Amino acid sequence: MVVGDNVSSVELLVVGGGPGGYSVAERCAAQGMLVALVEQSAIGGTCLNVGCIPSKALLHVAEIAGSAKEAGQLGIDLSVAVNMSQVQAWMQGVIGRLRSGVGSRLASHKIEVIQGRLRFEGARRAIVTSDDRSPQRLEFDQLVIASGSRPIELADLPVDGEHVVDSAGALALTELPSSMAVVGAGYIGVEIGTAFAKLGTKVTIVDAAERILPSIAEPLTRPVARQLANLGIDVILGASVNGRTEKGLVLIRHNGQEEIIPADIILSAVGRKPNTDGLGLDHLGVELTPGGHIHVDAQRRAAPNVYAIGDVTEGPALAHKAVAEADVVARAVRGLGARYEPACVPAVVFSDPEIVSVGLSAEDAAREGIEVGSARRPLGASGRALTLDRTDGFMELIYSKEDRTIVGIHLVGAGVAELAGEAALAIEMAVTVDDLALTIHPHPTLSEELPELAMAAVAKLGEHFPSS
Amino acid sequence: MTTTKFVEFRLPDLGEGMEEAQVIEWNFREGDEIALDQPFVGLETDKAVVEIPSPVTGRLVKHHYAVGDVAQVGSVLATFEISVAGSAAEVLAVEPAHTEQPVTGHHALQPLADHEQRTSSINSRPKASPAVRRLAQELNIDLTTLKGTGPGGRIVAEDVRSTQAAPDTAPAAPEPTPLYKAGQTIGDRHITLSGASLRTAEVMAESWSNVAHTWSLDEIDATYLLEALKTLRSRQKEGEPPITMMAFFMMAVAQSLRDHPMQNASLDMAAKKLTLHGRVNIRFAVASPTGLRVPVIKDVDRFSLRSIAAEMDRLTKAARAGTLDRSDTQDGTFTITNYGALGSRFALPLIRPPEVGIIGFGEIKLRPWVVEEQVVARPILPITTCIDHRVLGGDESIAGGLPTGGFRNSVMDRLASPLNLLGGN
Numbered sequence: 098m099v100v101g102d103n104v105s106s107v108e109l110l111v112v113g114g115g116p117g118g119y120s121v122a123e124r125c126a127a128q129g130m131l132v133a134l135v136e137q138s139a140i141g142g143t144c145l146n147v148g149c150i151p152s153k154a155l156l157h158v159a160e161i162a163g164s165a166k167e168a169g170q171l172g173i174d175l176s177v178a179v180n181m182s183q184v185q186a187w188m189q190g191v192i193g194r195l196r197s198g199v200g201s202r203l204a205s206h207k208i209e210v211i212q213g214r215l216r217f218e219g220a221r222r223a224i225v226t227s228d229d230r231s232p233q234r235l236e237f238d239q240l241v242i243a244s245g246s247r248p249i250e251l252a253d254l255p256v257d258g259e260h261v262v263d264s265a266g267a268l269a270l271t272e273l274p275s276s277m278a279v280v281g282a283g284y285i286g287v288e289i290g291t292a293f294a295k296l297g298t299k300v301t302i303v304d305a306a307e308r309i310l311p312s313i314a315e316p317l318t319r320p321v322a323r324q325l326a327n328l329g330i331d332v333i334l335g336a337s338v339n340g341r342t343e344k345g346l347v348l349i350r351h352n353g354q355e356e357i358i359p360a361d362i363i364l365s366a367v368g369r370k371p372n373t374d375g376l377g378l379d380h381l382g383v384e385l386t387p388g389g390h391i392h393v394d395a396q397r398r399a400a401p402n403v404y405a406i407g408d409v410t411e412g413p414a415l416a417h418k419a420v421a422e423a424d425v426v427a428r429a430v431r432g433l434g435a436r437y438e439p440a441c442v443p444a445v446v447f448s449d450p451e452i453v454s455v456g457l458s459a460e461d462a463a464r465e466g467i468e469v470g471s472a473r474r475p476l477g478a479s480g481r482a483l484t485l486d487r488t489d490g491f492m493e494l495i496y497s498k499e500d501r502t503i504v505g506i507h508l509v510g511a512g513v514a515e516l517a518g519e520a521a522l523a524i525e526m527a528v529t530v531d532d533l534a535l536t537i538h539p540h541p542t543l544s545e546e547l548p549e550l551a552m553a554a555v556a557k558l559g560e561h562f563p564s565s
Numbered sequence: 566m567t568t569t570k571f572v573e574f575r576l577p578d579l580g581e582g583m584e585e586a587q588v589i590e591w592n593f594r595e596g597d598e599i600a601l602d603q604p605f606v607g608l609e610t611d612k613a614v615v616e617i618p619s620p621v622t623g624r625l626v627k628h629h630y631a632v633g634d635v636a637q638v639g640s641v642l643a644t645f646e647i648s649v650a651g652s653a654a655e656v657l658a659v660e661p662a663h664t665e666q667p668v669t670g671h672h673a674l675q676p677l678a679d680h681e682q683r684t685s686s687i688n689s690r691p692k693a694s695p696a697v698r699r700l701a702q703e704l705n706i707d708l709t710t711l712k713g714t715g716p717g718g719r720i721v722a723e724d725v726r727s728t729q730a731a732p733d734t735a736p737a738a739p740e741p742t743p744l745y746k747a748g749q750t751i752g753d754r755h756i757t758l759s760g761a762s763l764r765t766a767e768v769m770a771e772s773w774s775n776v777a778h779t780w781s782l783d784e785i786d787a788t789y790l791l792e793a794l795k796t797l798r799s800r801q802k803e804g805e806p807p808i809t810m811m812a813f814f815m816m817a818v819a820q821s822l823r824d825h826p827m828q829n830a831s832l833d834m835a836a837k838k839l840t841l842h843g844r845v846n847i848r849f850a851v852a853s854p855t856g857l858r859v860p861v862i863k864d865v866d867r868f869s870l871r872s873i874a875a876e877m878d879r880l881t882k883a884a885r886a887g888t889l890d891r892s893d894t895q896d897g898t899f900t901i902t903n904y905g906a907l908g909s910r911f912a913l914p915l916i917r918p919p920e921v922g923i924i925g926f927g928e929i930k931l932r933p934w935v936v937e938e939q940v941v942a943r944p945i946l947p948i949t950t951c952i953d954h955r956v957l958g959g960d961e962s963i964a965g966g967l968p969t970g971g972f973r974n975s976v977m978d979r980l981a982s983p984l985n986l987l988g989g990n
Contacts, residue, residue, distance in 0.1 A: 387571055387626055502692065527690075527692040527694075
């Protein structure tokens with residue numbers, strides 16, 4: 098079956114081994130396609146190796162360390178000493194288990210996994226190079242680009258891995274810094290900054306924006322801003338970065354004043370950009386958007402035999418969005434009519450407290466011309482929140498006044514992340530406030546607040562049950 | 566302190582069930598500055614000419630349609646760039662002082678939970694579960710055209726299936742068009758048989774009444790066959806008609822017919838005569854938007870695999886496009902049916918008189934197979950050969966009729982060892 102030296106021929110080539118890439122590879126191989134997957138670094142991609150998974154593992158550790166203060170108020174004396182290299186070892190163990198799980202699934206589907214840097218040489222040809230092997234050429238019938246994204250690097254604040262780190266570097270620290278400046282108050286900066294503050298680092302978060310988490314509706318971010326202050330984190334807004342000195346981060350405030358934020362470590366978390374450069378995409382006939390993303394249609398098709406999914410396409414840069422696109426592409430490559438048209442892509446911020454935002458906000462709905470109502474309850478009314486001693490936060494339900502369907506669910510509170518799935522299901526299924534009000538939810542849990550909100554909506558709209 | 570953000574403007578529903586509009590004039594060029602509510606494009610619908618006001622103050626960066634193009638409701642008409650005061654972490658990335666490298670300003674990913682992205686489709690989407698929506702997508706049915714019969718007007722799977730529309734003529738997913746398109750009403754429908762459908766009914770009735778069908782159901786290990794297919798495909802150049810499994814079947818059957826002419830014959834009972842054909846012309850079925858078509862590949866036994874693939878490609882395309890020449894469907898001497906493509910394992914196909922045989926191929930699937938006294942999983946190809954027992958007796962071991970000399974074994978051997986097949990050409 099050898100056509101020439103080091104040339105493999107496959108029906109489907111997948112570029113990138115993150116959640117989008119490995120999902121589409123598995124689904125297609127399960128349908129009998131001959132599949133190869135090229136990954137430049139570690140299988141599992143950003144999410145598993147240097148993103149979602151390690152950051153959530155670190156947040157769990159930080160939660161335990163941070164509970165000492167709270168425990169004192171409840172009558173338990175705890176003292177905390179963080180051994181960061183032991184923490185790292187545990188985190189790497191978590192990552193390792195997940196990574197070997199993905200690896201063995203790929204192997205069981207007989208997917209050829211090739212390590213190295215890929216470049217396209219033609220519409221159906223690519224070459225993979227690596228430092229320790231001779232180049233390998235690949236020919237393919239169909240292609241899925243799932244090469245992901247990488248942190249944006251500020252020109253004035255180059256990441257050196259020592260004083261200035263990106264999110265991956267921060268999550269791999271084996272010593273606890275005594276001080277850290279976080280540049281960027283988006284979800285990555287807030288999550289990692291919160292974790293280090295709970296572990297004992299003096300954290301300062303800076304951003305040019307006028308508020309934290311600018312992509313999230315402002316009311317949802319208020320409990321988080323209050324908690325950042327409680328944790329002793331300084332948040333400096335409306336200031337831009339002007340490089341660093343040995344002492345720390347140089348900031349320029351809006352009034353033009355320069356200020357130095359002392360910091361052992363500076364975390365640069367100013368956003369991510371798609372990995373669409375350096376691949377030789379010009380051979381494929383795909384079109385890039387002004388933002389550098391690959392332009393795709395509803396089937397995620399970018400050219401007749403080329404698909405793109407995940408962070409290289411427009412939309413939220415989230416693993417679950419990539420996996421949903423992978424499912425569509427795995428059908429589209431077989432000529433089936435599936436399309437990526439979700440009602441919602443749930444967004445979760447693992448801040449303290451957590452934020453869940455699914456579907457439309459009241460403002461979105463107004464912009465789209467839907468007449469909506471909303472119901473909101475503070476978590477102080479929840480028995481479960483009281484027993485957890487976390488009553489900061491609220492839940493909000495947005496519903497269509499016209500047909501009573503639920504179009505948005507927005508939550509902020511400790512432990513609400515696990516409710517995001519129910520929220521997404523309700524919106525995908527076009528559940529009405531009546532349906533939700535009549536669904537029995539277990540007591541005492543945070544989830545029982547959802548039917549409470551729905552009952553409030555029913556009370557406003559008047560009772561109504563479908564005739565059929 | 567500002568950052569830039571891109572806003573896509575989608576053609577809004579201009580009312581009255583209008584689904585599309587023609588671009589008649591762009592008032593601003595790409596790159597022009599524009600203010601909120603300034604009319605930026607003129608559109609003509611079948612009812613009126615309308616000016617669309619700009620949704621933003623910023624810069625128009627892209628026209629997605631040229632003047633004269635027709636845009637569909639919901640499609641992106643134009644992209645604007647707007648400045649957002651002090652928004653998002655990307656602000657830092659677009660500081661003018663930082664432009665040398667490596668940041669290119671706005672090229673950050675859209676922020677988490679970007680409004681346009683996560684919500685654009687909730688509005689006015691029909692009430693249906695995700696699974697029902699997937700069903701509709703795959704059947705190419707627009708849910709907005711359906712009326713739901715579920716609770717509260719919800720569209721359920723049954724609503725979608727009962728409205729199964731004719732597939733469009735795109736090359737993907739060739740499915741035969743239903744004979745009629747079911748409407749919302751339930752009642753008897755009458756279909757007059759004519760043309761090809763009437764002819765098929767007559768031929769099948771004649772076959773069932775007169776032909777002494779005798780079927781043999783066999784299986785072969787298709788490991789080497791699949792390998793050969795994969796190898797040859799990998800050597801194909803771009804643009805070549807794809808070599809298919811069907812091309813291998815065609816070649817194996819053609820060579821076997823040449824070696825066993827009794828099977829490549831026509832029977833005329835009235836004249837009490839069996840005519841052994843000099844040419845090997847094989848029929849195969851193609852699903853076209855207007856029903857099943859049965860083109861004929863002529864002189865298949867003289868063709869290379871590549872030529873067979875090319876000819877099948879030509880005939881298949883012509884059949885789907887409805888441009889088959891009359892001669893493309895005449896003078897068949899034998900028929901291959903590939904019900905494996907529909908997922909069948911074994912079928913008992915009917916001979917098309919006056920032909921005296923038909924061969925059918927089932928779906929190749931991994932099945933238990935005994936190799937050197939071990940049960941192993943192998944890709945197995947089911948084959949049904951059928952002879953007209955009025956005149957043919959299969960192999961010598963079957964009593965009665967003229968011997969076919971092992972046509973069936975010949976096909977099986979060639980497919981089990983494709984090197985023999987390719988080498989024997």
